Amino acid sequence: MKRAIIESRPYLLLSLLFGISYFFVNDSNIPGVFLMLWKSSAVGFLAVYALRRAHNLDGMLIAAVMAFGALGDMLIEFDLMAGAGAFIVGHCIAIGLYWRHRRAKTSFSQKTLAILLVPVTIFIGWSLPFSREEAPGIAIYSLFLAVMAAMAWTSSFPRYRVGVGALLFVISDLFIFSRMGFLAHSAIPDWTIWPLYYVGQFLIVIGVVRTLRKEMAVPNP
Known part of the structure; x- marks a missing residue:
């Protein structure tokens, strides 16, 4: 037990170190390649x-989700669509993971939120950019994003970690799209995108990993 904590905690601490500090240095004069690596770390x-x-x-699936998220964090600095492509791969893997861990029984309100989440997210994403040429691509990406979040919300993983984390991811991406529209000259996206995204990813991985470890500790009947 102690060895497991020693082996795992440094990676969480390093993640928190890079995640929190990036918020304060992302507008600094640090060379782009170093800042990109800082962000993806x-x-x-x-x-x-x-x-x-x-x-x-x-465990490998959730690690792959995070790995493609880190890749997306890097690629988005070069091209928004390239970064979106990496995130879509991650969303597809996450959908498969959450499908494997579907909740046996969900309440009416939980089902309603999951069902409404998809069309509402797509519509908001599609409506945000002023340039209507960008709207279809954003709508397609929003579909994968919203399905991922809906599956997370109805999975057997802790809803107030994994489900909420996925919703924070959705909100963060919608703020990214808002930069193409009515918040183009606002500081709100600068203050919200990274904290919402990173906290969301952190909650997701913590919730999934701890659940998997509990399942692994239960002996087969």
Whole structure:
């Protein structure tokens, strides 16, 4: 037990170090390549944490989700669509993971939120950019994003970690799209995008990994 904590905690601490500090340095004069690596390291270390703590297929899946998130964090600095492509791959892997861990029974309100989340997210994403040429691409990306969040919300993983984390991810991305529209000259996206995104990813990986470890500790009947 002590060895497991010693082996895993440094990766969470490193993730927190890079994740929190990036918020304060992202507008600094640090050379772009170093800043890009700084940014991707925050979620990258969450991928390492997942690999070290959950030694099964689902552990590899959540690690892959985080790895593609870190890749997306890097690519988005060069091209928004390239970054979106990496995130879409991560969303698809997450959808598969959450499908494997579907909640046996969900309440009416939980089902309603999951169902409404998809069309509402797509519509908001589509409506945000002033340039209507960008709207279809954003709508397509929003579809994968929203389905991922809906599946997270109705999965058997802790809703107030994994489900909420996925919703924070959705809100963060919508703020990114708002930069193309009515918040183009606002400081609100600058203050909200990274904290919402990083906290969301952190909650997701913690909730998934801890659940997987509890399942692994239960002996087969």
